[in-house]
Amino acid sequence: MAHGGKTRPMKGIRQLAEHLDISIGTVSRALNGKPDVNEETRKRVLAAAEQLGYVANQSGRSLRQGTTNVIGLMIQSSRETVENSDNFFLTVTGGLQSVFSRHKLDLIMLPCPHDEDPYEYLKRMVARRIVDALIISETQRVDKRFDLLAKAKIPFAALGRSLSGTQHPWADLDxxxxxxxxxxxxxxxxxxxxxxxxxxxxxxxxxxxxxxxxxxxxxxxxxxxxxxxxxxxxxxxxxxxxxxxxxxxxxxxxxxxxxxxxxxxxxxxxxxxxxxxxxxxxxxxxxxxxxxxxxxxxxxxxxxxSVHDLGVELAEILLSSMPAYSHEYPRKARQTVWPLELIPGESDAFQLTVKK
Amino acid sequence: MAHGGKTRPMKGIRQLAEHLDISIGTVSRALNGKPDVNEETRKRVLAAAEQLGYVANQSGRSLRQGTTNVIGLMIQSSRETVENSDNFFLTVTGGLQSVFSRHKLDLIMLPCPHDEDPYEYLKRMVARRIVDALIISETQRVDKRFDLLAKAKIPFAALGRSLSGTQHPWADLDxxxxxxxxxxxxxxxxxxxxxxxxxxxxxxxxxxxxxxxxxxxxxxxxxxxxxxxxxxxxxxxxxxxxxxxxxxxxxxxxxxxxxxxxxxxxxxxxxxxxxxxxxxxxxxxxxxxxxxxxxxxxxxxxxxxSVHDLGVELAEILLSSMPAYSHEYPRKARQTVWPLELIPGESDAFQLTVKK
DNA sequence: CATAGTATCGTAAACGTTTACGGAGCGCGT
DNA sequence: ACGCGCTCCGTAAACGTTTACGATACTATG
Structure with missing residues (x-):
């Protein structure tokens, strides 16, 4: 062992462990709710973590366990979409989050830049392993992205149906x-x-x-x-x-x-x-x-x-396709056609007299 | 064994190195444009990476070099905001991206769930080290988030001014x-x-x-x-x-x-x-x-x-406060009051006759 | 030929976590 | 005494990168 006792690199579970005079492994187990740790020490660890404001570094974490606890929502903020979509995506986001947050999953939005090919953008994001699963929006009639995700074995669900090869989960307005x-x-x-x-x-x-x-x-x-x-x-x-x-x-x-x-x-x-x-x-x-x-x-x-409820449905469809959560969302249908309700107005409220 | 025409799923840089029969270190240097690598081999590496679809795992990368090349835009998708903000955020996003993409920075949106405290949410995101810098929107009159970010030494810029302690960069509509x-x-x-x-x-x-x-x-x-x-x-x-x-x-x-x-x-x-x-x-x-x-x-x-241009301005303000980019955006003012233009209509086009 | 300099590459040590494994202590029955 | 099963904890090996450092071969120079 050639390293000397340098002082604090400022952060990390290691310091937390030293501060508590406990091994780093035990600290990790305590924080993650693993079974074999004394309740007494677990309390100490949690208290110290809270007090020192320790939160696990995501890079180290996901490097080790290959998981990020983050779900991505890809949107293509094309000029036209932006102009006309009102708050569609933000509203869907609310529905998605209300489901995900119950599972301590965070949602982030991945807006593909106007000038970049959506496929390449997605590929980059996937390879970076920045998310565990994806919601894909603005689906094309044939959409290469689905094949990409299927091959990469990334769980995903689409907002909008598509004809593309893979039999993937989606929810779509009717x-x-x-x-x-x-x-x-x-x-x-x-x-x-x-x-x-x-x-x-x-x-x-x-x-x-x-x-x-x-x-x-x-x-x-x-x-x-x-x-x-x-x-x-x-x-x-x-x-x-x-x-x-x-x-x-x-x-x-x-x-x-x-x-x-x-x-x-x-x-x-x-x-x-x-x-x-x-x-x-x-x-x-x-x-x-x-x-x-x-x-x-x-x-x-x-x-x-309710676009919000459509988001809820979509989130559940996604989770039901993720092994770690599927037991909580057992469902037969992985594809949903979301119904709409008629709101009668006056713009068509006249009987056409049969003419000609 | 520099053959095997089948493209099998790419695990990591290690496999890429084996496939090329080059050391992993050299491969990394080749990919990252480091100087001491033969142009010949660099070409080979890049070609192989392209062909096998290799992209560096972000976790490993950012664990090692403490950087993610991702900028976060925090939004609070409160019910009211969503209802009324039209596409404000998506439009700003476009402006931000047009600047960031020039520097190979990706932008992600971090929507704070309705039922979570924005401060806690931000704290979590920061501790996870998922982004290198942040754009903060919907600033409060006094906003604890700025102190948090300042203390964590995360570069950030705000969309909307605030009174909070730290003298931070922002852009705001006038x-x-x-x-x-x-x-x-x-x-x-x-x-x-x-x-x-x-x-x-x-x-x-x-x-x-x-x-x-x-x-x-x-x-x-x-x-x-x-x-x-x-x-x-x-x-x-x-x-x-x-x-x-x-x-x-x-x-x-x-x-x-x-x-x-x-x-x-x-x-x-x-x-x-x-x-x-x-x-x-x-x-x-x-x-x-x-x-x-x-x-x-x-x-x-x-x-x-132009909300888009406001986004551009804000992105530049942020970059100018990040050491790695500040030399490209030298500026004296780190705070901008964004001008608006009068569009005369008919709704005020009458002269009030002095009465009383 | 010896030496220095240069271009290129391989080796191994980090980065912060999680987790498989094994070990220490203890109680308890034989 | 011995073995066995617990409970709890420490150790060290991963995970995929980047990068400091040293090694090698070649070139130029004396």
Whole structure:
């Protein structure tokens, strides 16, 4: 042994042990609630740790036991997402945390920079072993990230379904069902020319939504008219543009289904510029992400849900796929389609007299 | 045995070294760009690492060199914050990242759970040594967290000023200036009874804003009337409530300064219910956080800024206080008051005829 | 040829934890 | 006395890196 007795490197379990005149192994066991340690000494150790403000260094800890007690939530803060997502992610975060904190798991958010490839970013984060498990958001229709995670054997759950190879856990809003119910409702009111707006079908959401719409039309024996499907951004501006395009059609719709509430603001504005009044001349139905458009006149008919509770569900799905926690969350379904609730407003509250 | 074409899961630098038949030390030096390694072998190492997908384990790395290359952004996702902050944090994140990524620093968000004490949460995160430095947001008027960080010698910068002991770096929106300019503008239009709304003065922001308002009044020789200061939440509902309270006054204001654009929505709604029209019967001025209320009629006069650029500024302030980067960001001022720009609308565009 | 200098690389010691293992003390039954 | 089972604790070996240090081979110089 060639090292001399240098004085305090300031921190560490070693110092705590010296201060207590106990071996470092015992101190560690005491702190971690291991069985073979005298209750008396355990109390002493905990007291001293508290008093000296000792908290185990995470690097050493996770190096040894290969675990960090941290769950990551990956988000891609693309310009567009940021502009339009309101507080979706922060709200989900609240739901996730309410579950994780019960298990002393911390949640951190991993925002992929605008200019970096999400796949590479995730790869880096995974290799660094900074998290034990991951929540993946903004899933693509085909998403390489899932294969990466599966191969790396990192437990994960996705916010939003995907077609990608691995049969992974996810929770998703029931946009399929929303489109369906919206069509049903509008058809019941006599509408047959119903427009729909959604993002590009590369985004799985855009695909699902229009697909649900399409199948609902089929069910009602209504022909699918591609001209009535408008791909637009899920923003106020997108809504304005949707209205604009629809106004140009010679055989326009009598009703429209918007995928985001925010779009309704722009949509209202544009049609009213043309002297068309929502709820009287055209029916409008939407999904409500956040209660932003409360002030719209006439009140928007929309589908809503608790995003917080969706976060709770997603957290439980994730934990049920992690060996260390799965016994507490036994579940058969690892994939959940989260229901939405219809909030009737005035924007579609008129019966279309059968014309033509 | 420098062959074996199959890519098997990569365990660590040791395996990479064996695969290359080079010592582990050399591999490490090659990867980290250290000088004393042959360019030839460096290329081989980098190629092999790329091909086998090797990325250094962060635990081992940071255990050894005491650094993580990660910067944390702490946010308190309280219910109220989430409801009203729009995408403030995600937008700031974008600005921060655009600077950090130039230095190969990753940004993670540390959302303090609703039910946990922010101080304790931060303490835990710091002790775990999961980040090299921190951005602190939602600063309190007096905020123990700064003392904690100063004592732990963790570099940090705050989003929002504070009174706390340590002379720490921060960047803050110029709410003081907004209140000032708003009063000036309104006074120039003939107003003398001007109401203001802000959050509780425990929140430093609430204090600063009203203080600026107060001093501006003083400058114009107008008496400060506590009845015209309404403490309210920075939400649509808060705005509604502000209007409600002001309407009850027998000697009401002719103008009002709202701290958040979102409040204007509720404010408009309430006063219009009473037959009062903004921009004709009462002047309204606000700070615009996000362009949400574009649709308001008449258009809202407000102060805006680029929150993204504020993030950039804050990141630079932080880096300039970190020894490893400070040479790249030499600056004298470690504290920045971020200016806002007036966007004239119609909501205050009328000249008050001198009455009384 | 001897020596010094230089470029490149291997060796091993850290970093702070957890944990497998074994040992000391003790009580108790044979 | 002996063995056995407890309970408690100390020792030391990992975990995956980085890096100080020394070793080796080669080059240049005398």
């Amino acid at each position: 946009f399929d069902g929303v489109a369906n119910a919206a069509v049903d409702r509008l058809v019941a009111h006599g509408h047959r020319r119903i427009a729909v707006s959604a993002p590009s079908s590369d985004i799985n959401l855009g695909f699902i939504f229009v697909d649900g719409y399409r199948r609902a039309l089929e069910r009602h024996g209504i022909d699918y008219d591609p001209a009535l499907v408008i791909r637009a951004k899920s923003s106020e501006q997108g809504g304005y543009q949707v209205a604009d395009e629809l106004l140009r059609l010679e055989n326009g719709p009598t009703a429209v289904i918007l995928i985001y509430e925010l779009m309704a603001i722009g949509f209202y504005r544009r049609v009213m510029e043309a002297g068309i009044i929502p709820g009287r001349d055209i029916a409008v139905v939407s999904f409500r992400e956040a209660p932003r458009a409360k002030f719209l006149q006439p009140a928007l008919t929309c589908f809503r849900t | 709410f003081d200036g907004v209140a000032n300019a708003a009063v000036d503008r309104l006074v120039a239009h003939g107003h003398r009874r001007i109401a203001v709304s802000a959050p509780s003065s425990d929140i430093n922001l609430g204090f600063i804003f009203v203080d600026g308002y107060r001093r501006a009044l003083e400058r114009h020789g107008i008496d400060y009337d506590p009845a015209l200061v309404i403490r309210a939440k920075s939400s649509e509902q808060g705005g509604y409530q502000v209007a409600d309270e002001l309407l009850r006054l027998e000697n009401g204001p002719t103008a009002v300064i709202l701290i958040y654009e979102l409040m204007a929505i509720g404010f408009y709604r309430r006063v219009m219910e009473a037959g009062i029209i903004p921009g004709r019967d009462i002047a309204v001025v606000s700070f615009r956080e996000a362009p949400r209320a574009k649709f308001l009629q008449p258009a809202l006069t407000c102060f805006r800024t």
